[in-house]
Amino acid sequence: MKCIQLLIILSLFSIFAYPQAPATEVRAVWLTTNWGLDWPTQGASVSAQKEELIKILDKLKNDNFNVVLFQTRAHGRVFYKSKIEGLSPFFNQSEDFDPLDFTITECHKRGMECHAWLITYPMEKATIKYTGKGKRRKATIVNDKPDYYKAIEDRWYLDPGRPESRQRIRSIVKEIVSNYDVDGIHFDYIRYPSNTGKFPDDDTYKKYGNGKTLQDWRRENINTLVTEVYDEVKDIKKWVQVSSSPLGRYKVLPEISRNDGWTAYETVFQDAGYWMRSGKHDLVFPMMYHRERYFYPFLDDWVANSNGRIVVPGLGVYQMDEQNWPLKDIQDQMKYIRENKVKGQAYFRTGNVLSNLKGIRDSIQVYYPTPAKLPPLTWLDDVSPNSPTNLQIQKDKEGYLNIAWEAPDSTEDFTYNIYVSATETFDKENPSFILTTGLRANNYSFLPSIGEFGFYYFLTASDRYHNESVVCFPAYFVHSEEEH
Incomplete structure (x- = not known):
């Protein structure tokens, strides 16, 4: 069996030769906990859930990954012991089991970093529930402060324009950084909904707009949150990295029609280039879940706007399942990243990688033949430690x-x-x-x-x-x- 596996890997290498792996590179993967997509199996015992995670991390370590982006908050529920929000129902309510703490410990045992991945603005489904008296009420999470939230389509969102929303996110980040040995805070969905023309924030804009255009005001709301969180994280633990996963296309490019799909800056008001230029981000993991002309020029654009910060393109491995992409599309992207000396790559998501979807895990094992160190964060500190x-x-x-x-x-x-x-x-x-x-x-x-x-x-x-x-x-x- 081992001989057969070796032949498969060697054949992959001969067909598709990657540039030599560097000694320093971010090798990340998103580990999804919401709905138990990657982990855990809902209803399993605590010991079974722990063993399940250990097996996942062992495989990632064996494949020479060095960063796990662990989903720690999703839609107003968290995956750690919080005094602010409730524990996700996908974990057993055990006083002795803290999923985030356990994941950090097990990642560190294997020489991998653990970054707390937070779904920022989207909250729970905006379902209407009926009481026994025939009255209707809003979904449970928003009952306490209904004015802080806006409903669009089938989901509640924290209103990015309200100071109370920023404070909610800041308090969650502070709780995590203060109480856990996380290596990073990683924001997802730190943006307005895609259908922003229907986002019902007229009242908030009227109160806080201060004469700005709606577009500039919305971008400023997110910029303010990023700035406040970054500064607060560094005040607590300077070494904790702050990153996000914006849309894969930062801005409209001259060679790409504006009608060719949404962008981070114009469509959902994410100005991640500004976050890097202003020194309020350490890494960015753009979700590059596109192909060909929607991938390569946009990756170049991210690097051009990085201000020396670390760009880690997120590769849409899941598209080989959902859109039937061929493996070669992902391989071509991996090769381009190396050839252009981009500082790493991330994969969405863990289950797609470890299931060896269309041979992706075999390819990664060729791509990562040896372990790798992580790039230094020289803008935070550039003094080398003493030797052991x-x-x-x-x-x-x-x-x-x-x-x-x-x-x-x-x-x-x-x-x-x-x-x-x-x-x-x-x-x-x-x-x-x-x-x-x-x-x-x-x-x-x-x-x-x-x-x-x-x-x-x-x-x-x-x-x-x-x-x-x-x-x-x-x-x-x-x-x-x-x-x-």
């Missing part, structure tokens, strides 16, 4: 190599990267030397391959901003095939 010390290696009776070291002399939190080379020299930017990245503990154990005889092991520390130290003094270990 006292690197030691021992082999146990089961044949595992146990590598241990001492942390740099500092109160900071670090992750660690291990490199391996047959000689005393190596290149940190050559991915072929990387053994593992993102370690949180001061030790690492693995079973070396038979036939490895003598190797040098190198170690670096990275801070929470992904700045990497110089290499500590290496350790040399002689492997003996007879010992295995």
